[in-house]
Amino acid sequence: MPRQPATVTIDVETCKGCVLCVDVCPPRVLVMSEDVNAMGYRYPLLLDGCTGCELCYKICPDFCFEIYRGAA
Amino acid sequence: MTTTLKKVSAKPELLLSTNHSLCPGCGEPLALRTILELVTELDLRDRTVCVCGIGCYTAFPGIIDVDVLQALHGRAPSVATGAKRVLPDRFVFTLQGDGDMVSEGLQEIIHSAARGEKFTAVLLNNGVFGETGGHMTTTSVLGQRTKTTMETGRVAEQHGYPIKIADLLAQVDGAVYVARGAMHTPSAIAWTKRILREAFEVQLAGKGFSFVEILTMCPTDWYVEPGDTPEWVEENFTGTYPLKILKSG
Amino acid sequence: MTKVLLEGSHAIAEAAIQAGCRFYAGYPITPSTEILEYMSHRMPRVGGVCMNAESEIEAINMVWGAAGCGVRAMIASTGQGISLMQESLAELANAQLPCVVVNMMRGQGDYFQATRGGGHGDYRHIVLAPSTVQEAVDLVMLAFYLADKWRNPVDVLGDFLLGHTSEAVEFRPRDERDLPPKTWAATGARGRRAHNVTPLGSPEKLNLSPGSHYGAIAAKLPRIVAAEKRCETGLLDDAEVAVVAFGSPARFVKYAVRVCREEGLKVGWVRPISLWPFPAEAVAEAAGRVRALAVFEQNAGQMIDDVHLAVLGRVPVVPIGGISHDHSGFGVGPALEPANIIAKIRGVYDGQAAA
Numbered sequence: 001m002p003r004q005p006a007t008v009t010i011d012v013e014t015c016k017g018c019v020l021c022v023d024v025c026p027p028r029v030l031v032m033s034e035d036v037n038a039m040g041y042r043y044p045l046l047l048d049g050c051t052g053c054e055l056c057y058k059i060c061p062d063f064c065f066e067i068y069r070g071a072a
Numbered sequence: 073m074t075t076t077l078k079k080v081s082a083k084p085e086l087l088l089s090t091n092h093s094l095c096p097g098c099g100e101p102l103a104l105r106t107i108l109e110l111v112t113e114l115d116l117r118d119r120t121v122c123v124c125g126i127g128c129y130t131a132f133p134g135i136i137d138v139d140v141l142q143a144l145h146g147r148a149p150s151v152a153t154g155a156k157r158v159l160p161d162r163f164v165f166t167l168q169g170d171g172d173m174v175s176e177g178l179q180e181i182i183h184s185a186a187r188g189e190k191f192t193a194v195l196l197n198n199g200v201f202g203e204t205g206g207h208m209t210t211t212s213v214l215g216q217r218t219k220t221t222m223e224t225g226r227v228a229e230q231h232g233y234p235i236k237i238a239d240l241l242a243q244v245d246g247a248v249y250v251a252r253g254a255m256h257t258p259s260a261i262a263w264t265k266r267i268l269r270e271a272f273e274v275q276l277a278g279k280g281f282s283f284v285e286i287l288t289m290c291p292t293d294w295y296v297e298p299g300d301t302p303e304w305v306e307e308n309f310t311g312t313y314p315l316k317i318l319k320s321g
Numbered sequence: 322m323t324k325v326l327l328e329g330s331h332a333i334a335e336a337a338i339q340a341g342c343r344f345y346a347g348y349p350i351t352p353s354t355e356i357l358e359y360m361s362h363r364m365p366r367v368g369g370v371c372m373n374a375e376s377e378i379e380a381i382n383m384v385w386g387a388a389g390c391g392v393r394a395m396i397a398s399t400g401q402g403i404s405l406m407q408e409s410l411a412e413l414a415n416a417q418l419p420c421v422v423v424n425m426m427r428g429q430g431d432y433f434q435a436t437r438g439g440g441h442g443d444y445r446h447i448v449l450a451p452s453t454v455q456e457a458v459d460l461v462m463l464a465f466y467l468a469d470k471w472r473n474p475v476d477v478l479g480d481f482l483l484g485h486t487s488e489a490v491e492f493r494p495r496d497e498r499d500l501p502p503k504t505w506a507a508t509g510a511r512g513r514r515a516h517n518v519t520p521l522g523s524p525e526k527l528n529l530s531p532g533s534h535y536g537a538i539a540a541k542l543p544r545i546v547a548a549e550k551r552c553e554t555g556l557l558d559d560a561e562v563a564v565v566a567f568g569s570p571a572r573f574v575k576y577a578v579r580v581c582r583e584e585g586l587k588v589g590w591v592r593p594i595s596l597w598p599f600p601a602e603a604v605a606e607a608a609g610r611v612r613a614l615a616v617f618e619q620n621a622g623q624m625i626d627d628v629h630l631a632v633l634g635r636v637p638v639v640p641i642g643g644i645s646h647d648h649s650g651f652g653v654g655p656a657l658e659p660a661n662i663i664a665k666i667r668g669v670y671d672g673q674a675a676a
Contacts, residue, residue, distance in 0.1 A: 007077060011090075014091075019298055020298060054080065054081050063101070067080050117510060118511035153379075154390070156386075157344070159509075162509045180378075
């Protein structure tokens with residue numbers, strides 16, 4: 001269970017569907033969408049359980065992620 | 073129980089736009105992010121001159137909030153030499169691909185290192201001429217299929233061997249710091265940020281020529297899915313180009 | 322003002338220093354090498370930088386870096402070295418970077434290279450051709466001013482003879498107060514909010530508008546043409562033949578013309594000082610007075626094309642020069658002998674029909 005509340009925002013219209021974030025996410029809370037954005041790419045959706053580890057932000061070539069963490 | 077979430081990561085403040093139009097899964101923007109984060113962390117923006125080579129990364133000068141001299145293919149180290157010699161208190165770094173630095177510009181980078189020019193050269197190495205469509209460069213590894221080695225991959229008999237430029241430069245007396253990193257995993261990214269910081273600090277201390285090679289992913293010209301590039305780097309690239317500090321005089 | 326005796330190459334180098342040049346890069350190549358030598362000991366004394374570069378292409382790109390940072394920068398070479406630098410020389414114009422490029426020619430065969438450009442695409446360098454060492458000093462200092470004024474490379478064409486002739490020269494500072502500050506230079510963005518990006522000819526890659534970039538350069542060139550033509554003429558009032566010549570050979574031509582006058586021939590001369598923009602109007606005006614133009618240049622016929630374009634068939638245009646070397650191959654050949662030039666002028670004078 002995550003020890004701190006955390007979440008990410010995803011700029012889905014900038015995403016190019018490279019999937020690197022999905023593979024890198026340790027709690028595996030990113031899954032690719034079924035539908036596509038305006039550029040025609042699938043994009044990641046966030047499930048529950050984000051730990052705010054920032055790895056998705058670090059691996060994303062298109063700067064789609066913003067990471068939020070807080071104390072309970 | 074209420075919680076307040078604080079934003080802890082967002083795109084670098086020196087990035088003017090995320091619209092670089094590079095391929096899905098390209099490693100070059102990851103290198104750019106790392107560099108921009110360091111420029112901000114070291115408070116260098118107001119005295120930075122970036123000298124940019126020609127390649128896919130030539131998409132960057134317009135979207136980074138530092139002064140940029142756009143150079144011709146292979147010539148960035150010479151342009152950086154002129155810039156750093158006339159403005160020695162500025163922070164000058166080159167941003168070059170492997171085609172630019174190791175093919176076209178091989179003598180420029182070696183001579184600049186030998187002269188101990190006090191700028192930092194950054195190599196984005198993906199083993200191809202990406203911008204022109206993925207042709208073999210001096211750093212393409214043996215066996216690598218490229219646009220000009222499609223049927224056989226790179227074969228030593230016909231295409232010769234790659235040049236490991238970091239290893240060459242480590243032997244040049246004027247080079248003070250030579251290191252290699254990569255962008256294909258978060259730990260590689262963290263490692264690369266560390267060696268970039270060390271290289272930048274060599275320049276800031278006025279010690280001499282510093283060099284960082286960064287292996288970047290190119291799914292388009294490696295003919296793999298973006299998600300498979302980390303594995304491709306480990307299987308095909310890091311054998312020839314291991315991540316390490318080659319010189320830290 | 323104090324005059325100092327200096328060999329041409331050294332005078333050219335010192336003129337650059339006097340004009341505020343603080344970066345020089347070069348590669349040893351005859352007959353420009355003495356400029357590099359002089360700069361190597363003079364530049365450090367004025368707090369400047371002299372780079373003995375490992376190749377011509379590296380040297381011109383070091384100049385690029387210095388110029389891009391707002392510092393007056395110069396390079397000197399000869400025709401072959403300028404050939405090696407062509408991509409950079411073309412793109413320096415696209416990048417709108419000021420710099421001075423000195424070509425100490427071997428003969429005069431680099432006229433096309435300088436004025437038509439040996440590089441790719443639509444670009445121009447302003448080209449100046451001094452005839453004496455004093456004029457070389459004046460034109461080098463002018464070159465730095467024009468380069469900054471127009472944000473364009475400016476070429477100064479000397480030659481072996483000019484480089485190795487010693488004259489007493491004086492350095493006359495120019496009034497440059499009308500030059501704007503180099504706010505476009507890459508210096509680090511300190512104190513500013515927006516960054517400076519010095520592009521090449523493909524600004525769309527840098528998210529700049531290609532139309533605006535090329536449009537600015539295209540708009541600039543006619544303004545340079547309108548403002549920067551320079552020419553000197555003499556003895557044209559009653560001339561029946563005029564000799565067109567540039568550079569140090571023009572000095573020999575002027576002497577030959579004076580001898581012809583003493584022998585009763587009504588001859589004058591036209592000496593283009595700017596080769597680009599070419600002083601077509603001055604040549605056309607001379608063509609309106611004479612029955613033939615003779616063109617003396619030490620090459621197989623290059624400036625003569627611009628003379629033809631200025632004259633447009635109004636009078637015959639006769640080449641009287643040619644490639645002429647001594648055993649060294651550096652362009653100081655027997656064609657420069659005044660007796661030869663006088664004979665050639667007489668040939669035109671006697672042989673050409675009235676217009």
